[in-house]
Amino acid sequence: MTKGWKRAFLLCGALLLLVLVNVPLAANAQEAQGAVGIKAGQYAPDFELVDHQGNKHKLSEFRGQPVLLNFWASWCTPCRLEMEDLADSAKHYQGKVQFFGVNLADQDSPSVSAAFLKKFGVEFPNVLDEEGKVSDQYHVLVIPTSFLIDKDGKIVQMVQGPLFNEEIDKLFKKVLN
Template structure:
């Protein structure tokens, strides 16, 4: 009885040390169950990110330059808000593209890189900024308050905000540079 209880607690997926006993599920059923779990996670992520057309959550954060930057309400230009961490490999892949896009659209787009310092180390964030040549403001979310306001779930997350302060698009993870630029073009041409 104890053996069966241990098995039930340890391995309800049929993948552990007693999996040879089977759990009555075919491999197809297991894969379908895993796919269903992944879809549920994807749905949860989608439900939690800010919705296009809604007002961008307001905040003020201090940047690496010591200045305070505010988001919320009307703006002179659209804004690309990039949430990142220095240890994040997709953030490293995306960084050179962000630098190029920020330079290319500097007259028509603001870019704020929000380092979620709560999950990072300040020295590592500073090194990342130097290594990748960020010239746009880098804000420090030291207590994760802003990331939570935006229901952050993954790094990087890019939020595109129009001059009226409304969210126009949210990109969780990375996109090929040409796809991100197409979204930016659409935003700045409005």
Template sequence: MNLRNGLILLVIILAVVGAIWMGGNKGETEDGAPAVKAPEESTAKSEEAPSSSPQESSDVEQPQKGFRAPNFELKTLDGKTVELAKNGGKPSFINIWASWCPPCKMEMPFIQEAYEKYGDRVNFLMVNLTETDDLDKMKDYLSSKGYTFPVLLDEKGEVADRYGVVSIPVTYAVDDKGVIIHKHMGAMSRGQIFDLMEQLTKEK
């Protein structure tokens, strides 16, 4: 009898040990939570993550929203040198245009109006595609309309190339840190321009 009881006890012990061993290999912790993922699963997840963070994107120059605006340095009509990166701690409004472009002329009165109101808080950089424009006709056009905003001369097409310009007008709104916050292809309405001004000058 004692031997039989001993055998039964041994079987029970073995059964308990086996159950514990099997439970430890089900991929769960003691409280039932999923076990740590296998290395290959973790690797797959990391490959699906974005290649760069928003902060990293803002350090890369690219003519798209969320990226740092490609820097440029151009002469103005009155011979001054203007560099985008030297913004004086202010946001910038970049408009790429030419005097032979009808849609460009459509938005000019609204840009002049915005310049008169926001010119002390926003850098207006009216980049003329001088390489494809007639300088004298462009000057006559500005004078006849009474436009006083700063005009930058892209005489070698450097800005056009750097910004990948395929049609004009095109406008970029750049914050005080040099990051593009808005891009608009085509002529803008007065409302669109003034909404953009409010966005650029709103208090942080």
């Protein structure tokens, strides 16, 4: 074997070794990230944000009734797909379950998100997470992400991805007697 081939062979071997060592480390990091965060049975962290009109809303103001907390953005295609069903379900379950939306306003413009809500007939409260602190607090990695919270403020379930009427009905059976 020539000197050039030996060098290339050693370099390829070193790169392969580097990959083999780092792949398990990356997998463990992802598992650790998944293990960190809000879990069912924990109390939902309280927060206070403003809506499009500047009114302050706290999650804790809905204590005493189940809450569907939904993180979304107007540019998110799955969010667009679910929003009409969320608006319809919010009307259907009015007085039984409180819907509460959190717009990732650090990635969205307030005027665009307000128009988005109007387009889909959304009447339930929506607040602006302009600095992304609440989505970070809830460890929201994808949107839409929804949290079903019971009347005592405990997380019942987290759902990543869009929710449609049928899934919403099944989900609410867990908190409605």
